[in-house]
Amino acid sequence: MTTILIFLFTALAFLLNPSESRLSLDFYRQSCPQFSKIIQDTVTNKQITSPTTAAATLRLFLHDCLPNGCDASVLVSSTAFNRAERDHEINLSLPGDGFDVVVRAKTALELACPNTVSCADILAAATRDLVVMLGGPYYNVYLGRRDSRISKSSLIDGHLPKPAMPMSQIIEIFSSKGFTVEEMVALSGAHTIGFSHCKEFTSDIYNYSKSFQYDPQYNPRFAQGLQKACADYRNNPTLSVFNDIMTPNKFDNVYFQNLPKGLGLLKSDHGLFTDPRTRPFVEKFAADEKSFFQAFSQAMQKLSLVGVQTGRRGEIRHRCDQIN
Known part of the structure; x- marks a missing residue:
């Protein structure tokens, strides 16, 4: 009787959760054996x-997966009839290099194995490989996602954290x-690489209050350096600063070590250290890089694996910026 119940429970779990059950580490082993090499x-x-x-790619991946699942919906361009996710205000600052690397990989894969590899899988695998390239940890990426047939800017609201959000909301x-x-x-340790535009934090470094020119959570020398770096931000909205000023091109735990020193860039970075719910983990990751990587x-x-579409629930786009 027990064996039968276990079998029935397993079968029911498979039916209720087809998204993950159809994913595998070697999904393209037969249909596109060059997949991993082309991505790398x-x-x-x-x-x-x-x-x-x-x-850029890591941020693009996070902005794709958090709102409605890892379905490459953030890659779709708007049309005269639809304002897509990438044109939502919060996505306008997504760097072009992330989109470009997916397009390049898709082009190469379409030549090697046409109409086989989804844009969602390309983004997921490329993100992992790029993290590893900068010294970050390797982790398994299960494959077999399909691309979404829907991308609407209106579906983004409330699903992505903003730099000035209270920690409770994040x-x-x-x-x-x-x-x-x-x-x-x-x-949040993804901020160990990359940059943020000055406009994201200027309210914290210029005329912060009647008592302070800048947010007192900043290290004074760091705040003064930011004021100089961002001085022309009104005329040049592309001005930006590294999220981790110490090792900006290396994936490590220095981002967390920066926060207690007042070297966090965004309000949300400061919040990680000041909020009693998140501070213990900041201190844990700052002290032990292995723990952070794990x-x-x-x-x-x-x-x-969030919101993954498989089989007939999605499609394999011919172009990552257009729904078929």
């Missing part, structure tokens, strides 16, 4: 010529997707 070659060439690619966004506070802090790997693998 593409990201290597792109990262060498454009060193901001890794951070925690709630991740919690609604099934992530713990520790996993949220680990994913938590980040697990959180990224979990994120890569």
